[in-house]
Amino acid sequence: MSEIPLSQPDITDKEINAVVDTLRSGRLSIGPRRDLFEQMVAERCKRHEGIAVSSGTGGLHMLMVALGIGPGDEVITTPFSFIASANCILMVGAKPVFVDIDPSSLNIDPSKIEQAITPKTKAIIAVPVFGNTRHMDRIEQIAQVHEITLIEDACEALGGMCANRPAGSFGRASVFGFYPNKQITTGEGGMIVTNDSHLANVCRSLRNQGRAEGAPAPAAMSSVPGDNCGSWLAHDRLGYNYRLSEIACALGCAQMERLDEILEKRRVVASRYMQKLMDWDDLILPNVAPGTEETTSWFVFVIRLSNQYNGTERDRVISGMRRHEVGVSNYFPCIHLQPFYRQSFGYKQGDFPISESISQRTIALPFHSNLDETQIELVCHTLKVMLQREQLLKR
Structure with a gap:
Protein backbone atom coordinates (compact mmCIF):
# COMPACT_ATOMS: atom_id res chain seq x y z
CA MET A 1 0.00 0.00 0.00
CA SER A 2 1.15 3.51 -0.75
CA GLU A 3 2.41 5.61 2.11
CA ILE A 4 -0.50 7.94 1.32
CA PRO A 5 -3.31 5.72 -0.01
CA LEU A 6 -5.72 6.90 -2.67
CA SER A 7 -8.66 6.21 -0.36
CA GLN A 8 -9.41 4.83 3.07
CA PRO A 9 -12.66 4.07 4.91
CA ASP A 10 -13.61 6.04 8.02
CA ILE A 11 -14.14 3.28 10.60
CA THR A 12 -14.44 3.89 14.34
CA ASP A 13 -15.24 1.79 17.40
CA LYS A 14 -18.93 2.49 16.72
CA GLU A 15 -18.79 0.48 13.50
CA ILE A 16 -16.63 -2.26 15.00
CA ASN A 17 -18.98 -2.69 17.96
CA ALA A 18 -22.01 -2.81 15.66
CA VAL A 19 -20.44 -5.61 13.62
CA VAL A 20 -19.39 -7.55 16.72
CA ASP A 21 -22.89 -7.25 18.20
CA THR A 22 -24.32 -8.63 14.97
CA LEU A 23 -21.93 -11.57 14.98
CA ARG A 24 -22.92 -12.35 18.55
CA SER A 25 -26.62 -12.14 17.71
CA GLY A 26 -26.46 -15.21 15.47
CA ARG A 27 -28.61 -13.49 12.83
CA LEU A 28 -26.28 -12.90 9.89
CA SER A 29 -28.70 -12.49 6.97
CA ILE A 30 -32.20 -11.12 6.24
CA GLY A 31 -32.76 -9.53 9.61
CA PRO A 32 -33.56 -6.31 11.47
CA ARG A 33 -30.30 -4.54 10.66
CA ARG A 34 -31.04 -4.79 6.96
CA ASP A 35 -34.50 -3.29 7.53
CA LEU A 36 -33.06 -0.44 9.59
CA PHE A 37 -30.32 0.31 7.08
CA GLU A 38 -32.84 0.45 4.25
CA GLN A 39 -35.02 2.80 6.25
CA MET A 40 -32.12 5.12 7.15
CA VAL A 41 -30.92 5.50 3.56
CA VAL A 53 -28.20 -5.11 -2.35
CA SER A 54 -24.77 -6.65 -2.68
CA SER A 55 -23.37 -3.81 -4.83
CA GLY A 56 -24.34 -0.68 -6.71
CA THR A 57 -23.75 -2.63 -9.92
CA GLY A 58 -26.20 -5.31 -8.79
CA GLY A 59 -28.74 -2.61 -8.01
CA LEU A 60 -28.45 -1.10 -11.49
CA HIS A 61 -28.71 -4.53 -13.09
CA MET A 62 -31.85 -5.39 -11.15
CA LEU A 63 -33.50 -2.11 -12.10
CA MET A 64 -32.89 -2.86 -15.76
CA VAL A 65 -34.51 -6.27 -15.29
CA ALA A 66 -37.39 -4.97 -13.18
CA LEU A 67 -38.17 -2.25 -15.74
CA GLY A 68 -38.37 -4.82 -18.52
CA ILE A 69 -35.49 -3.34 -20.50
CA GLY A 70 -33.94 -5.82 -22.91
CA PRO A 71 -32.81 -6.61 -26.46
CA GLY A 72 -33.79 -3.94 -28.97
CA ASP A 73 -34.02 -1.22 -26.32
CA GLU A 74 -31.68 1.74 -25.91
CA VAL A 75 -30.60 3.45 -22.69
CA ILE A 76 -28.90 6.84 -22.72
CA THR A 77 -25.97 7.33 -20.39
CA THR A 78 -22.56 8.97 -20.04
CA PRO A 79 -19.23 7.73 -21.43
CA PHE A 80 -17.42 9.35 -18.47
CA SER A 81 -18.20 7.21 -15.43
CA PHE A 82 -17.29 3.95 -13.76
CA ILE A 83 -18.00 1.22 -16.30
CA ALA A 84 -20.94 -0.28 -14.34
CA SER A 85 -23.14 2.63 -15.49
CA ALA A 86 -23.05 1.16 -19.00
CA ASN A 87 -22.40 -2.51 -18.25
CA CYS A 88 -25.75 -2.86 -16.48
CA ILE A 89 -27.43 -2.02 -19.82
CA LEU A 90 -25.47 -4.70 -21.63
CA MET A 91 -26.33 -7.22 -18.91
CA VAL A 92 -29.95 -7.23 -20.12
CA GLY A 93 -29.08 -7.19 -23.83
CA ALA A 94 -29.97 -3.53 -24.41
CA LYS A 95 -27.74 -0.95 -26.07
CA PRO A 96 -26.02 1.91 -24.23
CA VAL A 97 -26.28 5.20 -26.12
CA PHE A 98 -23.60 7.62 -24.96
CA VAL A 99 -24.03 11.38 -24.75
CA ASP A 100 -21.00 13.62 -24.21
CA ILE A 101 -20.52 15.53 -20.98
CA ASP A 102 -20.62 19.11 -19.79
CA PRO A 103 -16.98 20.21 -19.27
CA SER A 104 -17.80 22.07 -16.07
CA SER A 105 -19.80 19.54 -14.05
CA LEU A 106 -18.41 16.47 -15.89
CA ASN A 107 -21.98 15.09 -15.89
CA ILE A 108 -23.93 14.18 -19.01
CA ASP A 109 -24.76 17.38 -20.90
CA PRO A 110 -28.52 18.02 -20.70
CA SER A 111 -28.44 20.09 -23.90
CA LYS A 112 -27.31 17.02 -25.88
CA ILE A 113 -29.72 14.41 -24.51
CA GLU A 114 -32.76 15.07 -26.68
CA GLN A 115 -30.88 14.56 -29.94
CA ALA A 116 -29.98 11.05 -28.75
CA ILE A 117 -33.59 10.03 -28.03
CA THR A 118 -35.14 7.59 -30.50
CA PRO A 119 -38.29 5.41 -30.47
CA LYS A 120 -36.09 2.69 -28.95
CA THR A 121 -35.06 4.82 -25.95
CA LYS A 122 -36.46 3.27 -22.78
CA ALA A 123 -34.43 4.98 -20.04
CA ILE A 124 -31.72 7.43 -19.09
CA ILE A 125 -29.07 6.51 -16.54
CA ALA A 126 -27.73 9.81 -15.18
CA VAL A 127 -24.59 9.81 -13.04
CA PRO A 128 -23.66 12.57 -10.56
CA VAL A 129 -19.97 12.07 -11.35
CA PHE A 130 -17.59 12.33 -8.37
CA GLY A 131 -20.59 13.33 -6.20
CA ASN A 132 -21.42 16.45 -8.24
CA THR A 133 -25.24 16.47 -8.53
CA ARG A 134 -25.50 19.39 -10.95
CA HIS A 135 -28.04 19.04 -13.79
CA MET A 136 -29.98 16.19 -12.15
CA ASP A 137 -33.11 18.36 -12.04
CA ARG A 138 -32.78 19.33 -15.71
CA ILE A 139 -32.23 15.73 -16.78
CA GLU A 140 -35.31 14.70 -14.80
CA GLN A 141 -37.39 17.32 -16.63
CA ILE A 142 -36.21 16.04 -20.01
CA ALA A 143 -37.12 12.48 -19.04
CA GLN A 144 -40.57 13.57 -17.90
CA VAL A 145 -41.28 15.54 -21.09
CA HIS A 146 -40.37 12.54 -23.25
CA GLU A 147 -41.96 9.99 -20.88
CA ILE A 148 -38.68 8.15 -20.47
CA THR A 149 -37.69 6.44 -17.24
CA LEU A 150 -34.84 8.15 -15.40
CA ILE A 151 -32.51 6.08 -13.23
CA GLU A 152 -30.12 8.04 -11.02
CA ASP A 153 -26.83 6.22 -10.63
CA ALA A 154 -26.01 8.06 -7.40
CA CYS A 155 -23.36 5.54 -6.30
CA GLU A 156 -20.86 8.40 -5.80
CA ALA A 157 -23.23 11.04 -4.42
CA LEU A 158 -24.73 10.05 -1.05
CA GLY A 159 -25.38 13.20 0.99
CA GLY A 160 -25.27 15.59 -1.95
CA MET A 161 -27.99 18.04 -2.94
CA CYS A 162 -29.37 19.52 -6.16
CA MET A 191 -28.96 0.35 -2.11
CA ILE A 192 -31.88 0.98 -4.45
CA VAL A 193 -34.25 3.73 -3.34
CA THR A 194 -37.60 4.52 -4.95
CA ASN A 195 -41.16 5.68 -4.29
CA ASP A 196 -42.56 2.95 -6.54
CA SER A 197 -43.70 0.15 -4.22
CA HIS A 198 -44.31 -2.30 -7.07
CA LEU A 199 -40.82 -1.73 -8.49
CA ALA A 200 -39.38 -2.10 -4.99
CA ASN A 201 -41.10 -5.44 -4.43
CA VAL A 202 -39.92 -6.79 -7.79
CA CYS A 203 -36.36 -5.78 -6.88
CA ARG A 204 -36.68 -7.44 -3.47
CA SER A 205 -37.72 -10.63 -5.20
CA LEU A 206 -34.93 -10.37 -7.78
CA ARG A 207 -32.23 -9.93 -5.11
CA ASN A 208 -33.47 -13.04 -3.30
CA GLN A 209 -33.34 -15.69 -6.05
CA GLY A 210 -36.77 -14.68 -7.38
CA ARG A 211 -38.60 -15.63 -4.19
CA ALA A 212 -41.83 -13.84 -3.40
CA GLU A 213 -41.36 -10.76 -1.22
CA GLY A 214 -41.91 -11.78 2.40
CA ALA A 215 -40.83 -15.40 1.95
CA PRO A 216 -39.27 -16.45 5.26
CA ALA A 217 -35.63 -17.37 5.58
CA PRO A 218 -34.96 -20.96 6.66
CA ALA A 219 -34.20 -19.94 10.25
CA ALA A 220 -37.54 -18.14 10.44
CA MET A 221 -39.69 -20.91 8.91
CA SER A 222 -42.49 -22.43 10.91
CA SER A 223 -41.94 -25.89 12.32
CA VAL A 224 -45.60 -26.75 11.70
CA PRO A 225 -45.89 -29.13 8.72
CA GLY A 226 -47.52 -27.45 5.75
CA ASP A 227 -47.12 -23.96 7.20
CA ASN A 228 -44.72 -22.12 4.87
CA CYS A 229 -42.58 -25.26 4.68
CA GLY A 230 -41.78 -24.87 1.03
CA SER A 231 -41.96 -21.10 0.61
CA TRP A 232 -38.19 -20.65 0.82
CA LEU A 233 -37.85 -22.96 -2.16
CA ALA A 234 -40.66 -21.36 -4.18
CA HIS A 235 -39.49 -18.93 -6.86
CA ASP A 236 -41.82 -16.59 -8.70
CA ARG A 237 -39.30 -15.39 -11.30
CA LEU A 238 -35.70 -15.71 -12.46
CA GLY A 239 -33.69 -14.02 -9.74
CA TYR A 240 -30.21 -13.50 -8.37
CA ASN A 241 -28.32 -13.67 -5.11
CA TYR A 242 -27.87 -9.93 -4.58
CA ARG A 243 -28.60 -9.91 -0.85
CA LEU A 244 -26.60 -7.81 1.62
CA SER A 245 -25.63 -9.50 4.89
CA GLU A 246 -26.67 -8.38 8.36
CA ILE A 247 -22.99 -7.80 9.12
CA ALA A 248 -22.67 -5.36 6.23
CA CYS A 249 -25.95 -3.67 7.15
CA ALA A 250 -24.86 -3.23 10.76
CA LEU A 251 -21.74 -1.49 9.48
CA GLY A 252 -23.94 0.60 7.19
CA CYS A 253 -26.25 1.67 10.01
CA ALA A 254 -23.33 2.84 12.12
CA GLN A 255 -21.90 4.73 9.14
CA MET A 256 -25.26 6.36 8.39
CA GLU A 257 -25.41 7.63 11.97
CA ARG A 258 -22.10 9.38 11.27
CA LEU A 259 -22.88 10.47 7.70
CA ASP A 260 -23.04 14.22 8.39
CA GLU A 261 -19.80 14.06 10.37
CA ARG A 266 -14.44 15.27 3.56
CA ARG A 267 -15.43 18.88 2.82
CA VAL A 268 -12.60 20.07 5.04
CA VAL A 269 -10.08 17.93 3.15
CA ALA A 270 -11.43 19.16 -0.20
CA SER A 271 -11.24 22.78 1.01
CA ARG A 272 -7.60 22.33 2.03
CA TYR A 273 -6.73 20.99 -1.40
CA MET A 274 -8.58 23.88 -3.04
CA GLN A 275 -6.69 26.44 -0.98
CA LYS A 276 -3.31 24.94 -1.77
CA LEU A 277 -3.89 24.36 -5.48
CA MET A 278 -6.14 27.23 -6.55
CA ASP A 279 -3.34 29.42 -7.92
CA TRP A 280 -1.62 26.73 -9.98
CA ASP A 281 -1.86 27.60 -13.68
CA ASP A 282 -1.17 23.99 -14.62
CA ILE A 303 -7.98 17.58 -10.69
CA ARG A 304 -7.24 18.03 -14.39
CA LEU A 305 -4.02 19.08 -15.96
CA SER A 306 -4.45 22.12 -18.20
CA ASN A 307 -4.83 21.84 -21.96
CA GLN A 308 -1.07 22.16 -22.50
CA TYR A 309 -0.69 18.56 -21.27
CA ASN A 310 -1.56 15.34 -23.06
CA GLY A 311 -2.38 11.86 -21.84
CA THR A 312 1.21 10.61 -22.01
CA GLU A 313 2.39 13.49 -19.83
CA ARG A 314 -0.45 12.92 -17.37
CA ASP A 315 0.49 9.25 -17.13
CA ARG A 316 4.10 10.20 -16.36
CA VAL A 317 2.91 12.47 -13.55
CA ILE A 318 0.84 9.62 -12.11
CA SER A 319 3.74 7.17 -12.35
CA GLY A 320 6.10 9.65 -10.73
CA MET A 321 3.76 10.30 -7.81
CA ARG A 322 3.29 6.59 -7.27
CA ARG A 323 7.07 6.09 -7.20
CA HIS A 324 7.08 8.60 -4.33
CA GLU A 325 4.41 6.52 -2.53
CA VAL A 326 1.53 8.88 -3.21
CA GLY A 327 -1.57 6.97 -4.30
CA VAL A 328 -3.14 8.59 -7.36
CA PHE A 345 -19.76 -1.22 -31.12
CA GLY A 346 -16.88 0.13 -33.18
CA TYR A 347 -16.29 3.20 -31.03
CA ILE A 363 -5.67 12.81 -11.71
CA ALA A 364 -7.49 11.59 -8.62
CA LEU A 365 -5.46 12.71 -5.60
CA PRO A 366 -5.46 10.85 -2.26
CA PHE A 367 -8.77 11.61 -0.60
CA HIS A 368 -10.53 10.37 2.52
CA SER A 369 -12.06 11.71 5.74
CA ASN A 370 -8.93 11.52 7.85
CA LEU A 371 -6.32 12.86 5.44
CA ASP A 372 -4.31 15.32 7.54
CA GLU A 373 -2.59 18.60 6.74
CA THR A 374 0.88 17.05 6.57
CA GLN A 375 -0.25 14.43 4.07
CA ILE A 376 -2.04 17.01 1.93
CA GLU A 377 1.09 19.14 1.90
CA LEU A 378 3.20 16.16 0.81
CA VAL A 379 0.72 15.29 -1.97
CA CYS A 380 0.79 18.85 -3.28
CA HIS A 381 4.57 19.08 -3.07
CA THR A 382 5.00 15.80 -4.96
CA LEU A 383 2.54 16.92 -7.60
CA LYS A 384 4.42 20.19 -8.02
CA VAL A 385 7.75 18.40 -8.46
CA MET A 386 6.24 16.11 -11.12
CA LEU A 387 4.73 19.05 -13.00
CA GLN A 388 8.02 20.92 -12.90
CA ARG A 389 9.71 17.89 -14.39
CA GLU A 390 7.16 17.83 -17.22
CA GLN A 391 7.80 21.50 -17.93
CA LEU A 392 11.52 20.79 -18.20
CA LEU A 393 10.86 17.94 -20.60
CA LYS A 394 8.82 20.29 -22.82
CA ARG A 395 11.76 22.66 -23.30
Missing part, protein backbone atom coordinates in the same frame (compact mmCIF):
# COMPACT_ATOMS: atom_id res chain seq x y z
CA ALA A 42 -34.43 5.88 2.11
CA GLU A 43 -35.35 8.56 4.65
CA ARG A 44 -32.14 10.46 3.93
CA CYS A 45 -33.12 10.56 0.24
CA LYS A 46 -36.79 11.34 0.93
CA ARG A 47 -37.82 8.06 -0.65
CA HIS A 48 -40.39 5.58 0.66
CA GLU A 49 -38.58 2.36 -0.25
CA GLY A 50 -35.03 1.10 0.26
CA ILE A 51 -33.69 -2.22 -1.06
CA ALA A 52 -30.25 -3.21 0.23
CA ALA A 163 -32.14 22.16 -6.33
CA ASN A 164 -32.77 21.65 -2.59
CA ARG A 165 -33.34 17.94 -3.16
CA PRO A 166 -31.08 15.15 -1.96
CA ALA A 167 -29.13 12.87 -4.24
CA GLY A 168 -31.18 9.73 -4.56
CA SER A 169 -34.49 11.57 -5.00
CA PHE A 170 -34.39 11.99 -8.79
CA GLY A 171 -36.17 9.81 -11.31
CA ARG A 172 -38.08 6.57 -10.91
CA ALA A 173 -35.34 5.03 -8.79
CA SER A 174 -31.79 5.70 -7.63
CA VAL A 175 -28.87 3.50 -6.69
CA PHE A 176 -26.07 4.00 -4.16
CA GLY A 177 -22.81 2.10 -3.76
CA PHE A 178 -20.95 1.45 -0.52
CA TYR A 179 -17.53 0.26 -1.65
CA PRO A 180 -14.75 1.25 0.84
CA ASN A 181 -13.81 4.39 -1.10
CA LYS A 182 -17.34 5.83 -0.93
CA GLN A 183 -18.67 8.38 1.57
CA ILE A 184 -19.92 5.51 3.72
CA THR A 185 -19.07 1.85 3.33
CA THR A 186 -20.50 -1.58 4.03
CA GLY A 187 -17.36 -3.25 2.63
CA GLU A 188 -19.23 -4.28 -0.48
CA GLY A 189 -22.84 -3.26 -0.95
CA GLY A 190 -25.41 -0.94 -2.45
CA ILE A 262 -18.08 12.13 7.58
CA LEU A 263 -19.34 14.50 4.88
CA GLU A 264 -18.06 17.49 6.82
CA LYS A 265 -14.64 15.92 7.31
CA LEU A 283 -4.35 22.70 -12.99
CA ILE A 284 -8.13 22.78 -13.41
CA LEU A 285 -9.78 22.16 -10.04
CA PRO A 286 -13.19 20.56 -9.37
CA ASN A 287 -15.95 22.99 -10.29
CA VAL A 288 -18.28 23.46 -7.34
CA ALA A 289 -21.29 25.65 -8.15
CA PRO A 290 -21.45 28.84 -6.02
CA GLY A 291 -23.60 28.36 -2.95
CA THR A 292 -23.34 24.56 -3.00
CA GLU A 293 -20.15 24.21 -0.99
CA GLU A 294 -22.05 22.99 2.07
CA THR A 295 -24.23 20.58 0.09
CA THR A 296 -21.53 19.00 -2.09
CA SER A 297 -20.83 15.36 -1.33
CA TRP A 298 -17.15 14.73 -2.01
CA PHE A 299 -16.51 11.21 -3.29
CA VAL A 300 -13.03 11.84 -4.68
CA PHE A 301 -10.86 14.88 -5.35
CA VAL A 302 -10.08 14.87 -9.06
CA SER A 329 -5.25 7.33 -10.25
CA ASN A 330 -6.72 8.27 -13.64
CA TYR A 331 -10.43 8.75 -12.91
CA PHE A 332 -12.08 7.88 -15.34
CA PRO A 333 -10.95 6.28 -18.60
CA CYS A 334 -13.76 6.72 -21.15
CA ILE A 335 -16.13 3.76 -21.23
CA HIS A 336 -16.58 3.80 -25.01
CA LEU A 337 -12.83 3.39 -25.51
CA GLN A 338 -12.55 0.32 -23.30
CA PRO A 339 -11.53 -2.69 -25.47
CA PHE A 340 -14.85 -4.52 -25.12
CA TYR A 341 -16.86 -1.48 -26.20
CA ARG A 342 -14.56 -0.78 -29.13
CA GLN A 343 -14.89 -4.38 -30.31
CA SER A 344 -18.65 -4.59 -29.76
CA LYS A 348 -13.16 5.15 -31.81
CA GLN A 349 -11.15 8.12 -30.59
CA GLY A 350 -13.02 11.32 -31.34
CA ASP A 351 -16.56 9.99 -30.89
CA PHE A 352 -17.06 11.93 -27.64
CA PRO A 353 -14.36 14.61 -27.71
CA ILE A 354 -15.14 16.41 -24.45
CA SER A 355 -15.10 13.21 -22.39
CA GLU A 356 -11.91 12.10 -24.12
CA SER A 357 -10.10 15.40 -23.66
CA ILE A 358 -10.95 15.51 -19.96
CA SER A 359 -10.33 11.81 -19.36
CA GLN A 360 -6.72 11.92 -20.58
CA ARG A 361 -5.84 14.75 -18.17
CA THR A 362 -7.53 13.72 -14.89
